[in-house]
Amino acid sequence: MTLQVLGLTKTYVGEALPVHALRGVDVAFPRGGFTAVMGPSGSGKSTFLHCAAGLERPDSGTVLVEGRDITRLSERELTQVRARAFGFVFQSFNLLPMLDAEENITIGQSLAGLTPDHAWRKELVRSLGLESRLRHRPAELSGGQQQRVAVARALVHRPSVLFADEPTGNLDSRAGAGVLGALRRAASEHGQTIVMVTHDPVAASRADRVLFLRDGGIEGELSDPVPETVLEWIRHLESV
Ligand code: ADP
Ligand code: MG
Numbered sequence: 001m002t003l004q005v006l007g008l009t010k011t012y013v014g015e016a017l018p019v020h021a022l023r024g025v026d027v028a029f030p031r032g033g034f035t036a037v038m039g040p041s042g043s044g045k046s047t048f049l050h051c052a053a054g055l056e057r058p059d060s061g062t063v064l065v066e067g068r069d070i071t072r073l074s075e076r077e078l079t080q081v082r083a084r085a086f087g088f089v090f091q092s093f094n095l096l097p098m099l100d101a102e103e104n105i106t107i108g109q110s111l112a113g114l115t116p117d118h119a120w121r122k123e124l125v126r127s128l129g130l131e132s133r134l135r136h137r138p139a140e141l142s143g144g145q146q147q148r149v150a151v152a153r154a155l156v157h158r159p160s161v162l163f164a165d166e167p168t169g170n171l172d173s174r175a176g177a178g179v180l181g182a183l184r185r186a187a188s189e190h191g192q193t194i195v196m197v198t199h200d201p202v203a204a205s206r207a208d209r210v211l212f213l214r215d216g217g218i219e220g221e222l223s224d225p226v227p228e229t230v231l232e233w234i235r236h237l238e239s240v
Contacts, residue, residue: 144175
């Protein structure tokens with residue numbers, strides 16, 4: 001298993017009543033699997049993604065990355081694991097405006113001191129259709145192109161897991177389809193493990209399976225999703 005989450009709990013304690021954002025989530029992500037995570041607003045999707053990706057610490061439970069529990073690591077070790085083992089794609093593309101596309105793709109890897117694999121980078125750039133855009137800065141690129149640069153940045157160091165939080169949320173459907181196609185190929189052709197939070201049944205249907213969260217727990221899962229079966233699940237979750 002590339003990533004395995006066991007008994008994950010997280011409670012936010014504030015001035016009001018405590019919020020049980022995760023109530024003991026168990027789930028495994030096999031290598032090369034593309035999983036979508038869905039659920040109503042407030043169901044715990046972001047908290048789950050952040051805890052699984054080492055951006056937030058759970059209250060209890062384990063997160064095994066290639067068999068190693070990352071919840072026990074120091075901040076320093078965790079930073080290293082995030083840089084080496086994970087790639088991130090966010091809803092807002094989060095590219096550095098002063099750098100061109102190629103520099104955006106490679107800067108994280110150089111800062112983390114990782115050895116670049118030039119052949120793989122060229123292959124990524126080609127498969128994402130970015131060859132003629134490498135000298136452009138983000139402001140000179142469309143939203144779809146910017147997000148494909150973000151996908152290249154997230155994959156260039158061959159992470160164990162790519163985490164994506166609403167990667168098509170700011171794109172029109174055509175640009176979104178380009179980004180989803182890139183994620184789909186990363187999983188099918190390169191054995192990349194992908195965990196993607198989305199609200200969009202069409203986006204979710206590109207995954208191999210969909211996990212449905214409700215009230216901080218996994219309510220169910222759907223294999224080989226198509227938009228219609230995803231929609232049925234969403235309606236079910238909203239009705240209970
Ligand atoms: P989703 O991404 O599915 O909308 P979240 O994981 O963001 O859900 O949130 C789950 C629950 O935890 C919600 O009730 C939310 O209000 C609460 N929550 C999330 N982050 C915090 C925080 N930093 N402090 C307090 N409550 C939070
Ligand atoms: Mg969220």
